[in-house]
Amino acid sequence: MRYMREELIRFRHCDPAGIVFYPRFLEIVNDTVEDWFDDMGFPFQHMKERFGAGVPTVNLNIRFQSPCRQADLLQLELVCNRIGDSSIDLSIGANRAGNPVFEAQVVLCFTTVGEQVKKRPIPAEIRQQIFQYTNTGSAVTA
Template identity: 45%
Template sequence: MAFIRQTQVRFAHVDAAGIVFYPRYFEMVNAIVEDLFAACGEDFAELHLRQGKGVPTVNVAIDFTAPSRLGELLDFDLCLMRLGRSALTLGVEARCAGAQRLMGSVTLVRIDLASGASEAWPSDLATRLRNTLMDPAI
């Protein structure tokens, strides 16, 4: 996997037992996806507010393999599984000190916010997504 970001487990992420409440993982993954688009030169504020486009999540499948605890640092890795006309499927894995915490996939679709209809990725953005997800230096 090539796009890597680290996230600290914060108090807002955990339940009374001090472990990540599973919906918070989805928020973490969404933040990493937003970082991916920023790394590709596609600012979410610009995309949503000025261009009138969106990239909603249409499918997510995650296996939680071990609990994560308050204060731990999680390394989230994204890899390109499929880039279609309007859909992007990313492999997702999170590890803490090398130990896997979750793995799965997330699929996003580019849409026009006014109509809700899917639309093709701009070719320059598709190229930047491919290049960013395949460059281990990012």
């Protein structure tokens, strides 16, 4: 399955030239990851209390393909490429009316929280939910 959501480009996303300022795309990538976890039943605001875990981004690559302007509607699609012991590799693509806008490759690592942050195994119930997004079957929409 693939996780899908939409993002309306707003004035706050745009620079004085009227196009999306590129760091805003990174925020959209992070919002997509956060919404995905929330929709799977694991909101970030409860990860520390529920699992003693955080899920920081440890690697991020993004290829920009076309600019966006205010009022554009992005279709975002997330798929999990790999599940490791403590990390997951994700692809997040954005399209506008079928035209590619960006493609991001994101690696998240499950960690302990507190003074000493160390990687930790992905909790079994989270792993089970993530596993559903590793194939290329039908879409799940937010």
